[in-house]
Amino acid sequence: MLKKIIICAYMLALPALGYASLELTTDHRSLFFGAMRLGEEKELADFGGYHNEITCRSTNGAIWYLKVNLLQPLSSGADTIPAENLSWQLTWTNGNGTKPGGAYTYKSFSLMPDLVYISGPGESAGNGITLQFKYSLKIPEIQHSGVYNATIRFTLTEMF
Amino acid sequence: MHLIAWGGFILPQAIMAYKEGSLLKKLTYFAGALLVCFLLYAQAEALDYKTDDISASVEVLPTFGISLDNLNLYFGLIQPGSTKILGEGTFFNQIHCRSNSGRPWFLKAQVVSLSLMEKPYKVPAGNLKWKVTQCTGSAQPAGGYDFQSLTEEPLLMYASQGDDDFGKDVVLSMQYSLQSPSDAPAGTYSGQIVFTMAESP
Numbered sequence: 440m441l442k443k444i445i446i447c448a449y450m451l452a453l454p455a456l457g458y459a460s461l462e463l464t465t466d467h468r469s470l471f472f473g474a475m476r477l478g479e480e481k482e483l484a485d486f487g488g489y490h491n492e493i494t495c496r497s498t499n500g501a502i503w504y505l506k507v508n509l510l511q512p513l514s515s516g517a518d519t520i521p522a523e524n525l526s527w528q529l530t531w532t533n534g535n536g537t538k539p540g541g542a543y544t545y546k547s548f549s550l551m552p553d554l555v556y557i558s559g560p561g562e563s564a565g566n567g568i569t570l571q572f573k574y575s576l577k578i579p580e581i582q583h584s585g586v587y588n589a590t591i592r593f594t595l596t597e598m599f
Numbered sequence: 600m601h602l603i604a605w606g607g608f609i610l611p612q613a614i615m616a617y618k619e620g621s622l623l624k625k626l627t628y629f630a631g632a633l634l635v636c637f638l639l640y641a642q643a644e645a646l647d648y649k650t651d652d653i654s655a656s657v658e659v660l661p662t663f664g665i666s667l668d669n670l671n672l673y674f675g676l677i678q679p680g681s682t683k684i685l686g687e688g689t690f691f692n693q694i695h696c697r698s699n700s701g702r703p704w705f706l707k708a709q710v711v712s713l714s715l716m717e718k719p720y721k722v723p724a725g726n727l728k729w730k731v732t733q734c735t736g737s738a739q740p741a742g743g744y745d746f747q748s749l750t751e752e753p754l755l756m757y758a759s760q761g762d763d764d765f766g767k768d769v770v771l772s773m774q775y776s777l778q779s780p781s782d783a784p785a786g787t788y789s790g791q792i793v794f795t796m797a798e799s800p
Contacts, residue, residue, distance in 0.1 A: 463649040470655035477662055477699060477766045491653065513657060525655065576657060581766045584661035584699045591655055596648040 461503065462496040462567075463595040470591065472576050480577040489530045489571035495595050497558070498565040503597045505570065506552035510592055513576075515585035523547040525589070526575045527555075534568040535559040545575055552594055662766060663698045665706070665796040672775055672792070680781035690732045690772035696796050698759070699766035703799040706771070707753035713777075713790030720784055724751050727790070728776040736769035737761035746776055753795060 468491035472481050483490040497503045507527060513520040526545040529538060536559035540546050546553065555570065562568055669692035674683050685691040698704050708729060713722040725748040731740040738760035747754070756771070763769050 461649055463651050465651045465653060467651075467653065469653055472655070472657035474658045474660050476660050477697075493651075510652070513655065515659075520657075520659075574655075578657070578659055579766075580768070581762050582659050582699060583701045583765045584659050586656065586658045589655045591653045592650055593653070594648055594650045 460496070460498050461595060461597055462494075463505075463593060464494045464496075465593065466491050470574050470576075475576070475578045477578055477582055478580045480575065482573060482575045484530070484573035488573065490573050492569055492571045493593055494567045494569045495556075495558075496565060496567045497563045497595075497597060499597060500563050501597050503558045503563060503595060504554060505556040506594045506596065507548070507555050508552040508592055508594075509548045509550055510590040511550070513587035513589040515583070515587045518583040518585060518587070520576075520579065520582065520587055522549055524577045524579060528573050528575070529555060529570055530573050531571040532556065532569060534562055534570070536562055536568070548591070552592075555593075659699070661700055663700060663704075663796075663798070664696075665794060666695045667794065668692050674777050677777065677779040679779050679783045682776060682778040684774060684776045686732070686772075686774040691775055692773055694771045694773060694794060696736075696757070696759075696763075696769045696771075697766060698764060698796075698798070700798065701764050703764055704759045704796060705755060705799060706757040707795045707797070708749060708756050709751060709753045709793050709795075710749040711751070711791040711793060713788055715784055715786045715788055717786045718784060720786075722777075722780060722783065722788060722790075724749050726778045726780065727792070728778075729756075729792075730774040730776070731756070731771050732774055733772040734769070735767075736771075737763050737767065740771065746774075749792065753793075756794075 470483055470490070472483065475481055493505065495503065495505055509522050509525065511519075512522045513525065525548045527540075527548060528543065528545045529540065530543060532538075534556065537557040539554040539557065556568075558568065672685060672691070674685065677683050694706070696704070696706055710724045710727055713724070713727055714720065727749045728746040729749060730746040731742070731744055734740050734757070736757060736759065738758055740757050741755040747756075757769070759769070761767075
């Protein structure tokens with residue numbers, strides 16, 4: 440009897456491993472600000488008020504949260520544009536979770552991950568939560584001319 | 600989370616069966632327990648976090664330019680032998696220079712003849728002077744903050760330094776002085792001052 444119970448338990452446990460998942464998908468729309476002059480400010484919000492969107496999905500029943508950070512400031516050789524000159528704003532989500540970064544206001548990027556969203560009740564059952572973002576960049580008044588590049592990282596983490 | 604609960608249920612049962620069973624059963628249960636532990640560990644690792652990266656780029660355009668306000672230096676009527684100053688007390692006009700190429704630049708000035716319009720008579724270039732009264736740049740004006748005589752050859756007014764090469768708006772507030780020669784014929788005089796901003800080679 441005990442053996443049967445254990446075998447059943449194994450059989451139930453193994454398929455369950457396949458169903459549990461945590462997914463983060465982006466539309467990979469890069470932030471191309473184009474050519475800008477000293478002191479100029481530009482917003483990227485091409486698609487009806489947003490620039491790109493992130494979808495988070497979890498089936499583990501646990502609370503998850505989304506963070507964002509710059510891996511390095513916008514850089515051109517040894518020259519950099521301060522991280523705080525680049526900002527993000529969550530413009531829309533179909534989720535009902537918490538937005539610690541402030542809802543619908545610009546927040547400066549930093550090299551340390553900033554909390555964007557914490558999942559709400561019922562958002563860990565496999566339903567995709569979509570978050571739309573727009574971005575803003577201000578070129579400092581004193582800045583060497585050149586092409587500057589940076590990488591933005593979104594991180595989806597689950598609480599155990 | 601529910602997998603951990605399953606593990607919590609399975610493992611004690613397996614341990615109990617392990618204690619009671621034969622060597623073959625013990626090995627089977629042990630292998631099963633190891634498999635479950637491995638899968639739980641692998642699952643926990645896999646669910647820890649996910650990342651996705653997006654690139655960002657911008658081109659900061661080059662700027663290199665000079666601008667002047669109040670372009671007409673009108674000294675009005677001057678008695679022969681007397682001196683008149685434009686912008687006394689503050690400044691007469693301002694010269695704005697801006698470059699973000701990262702290369703040093705300089706500003707020079709020269710006079711292109713101050714001549715009597717009616718007769719062939721020229722006021723010596725040195726009688727016309729300039730003075731920087733204020734400067735927002737990182738360096739000091741080449742002639743300090745005193746009157747400097749203009750010449751017909753370009754004369755250094757300012758050489759950039761530090762942030763001046765990376766887009767700082769360098770503003771020089773200017774005064775001008777003209778001394779009329781005592782033997783200057785009456786009439787209207789006209790001339791030109793040329794300011795040149797150039798990058799150092």
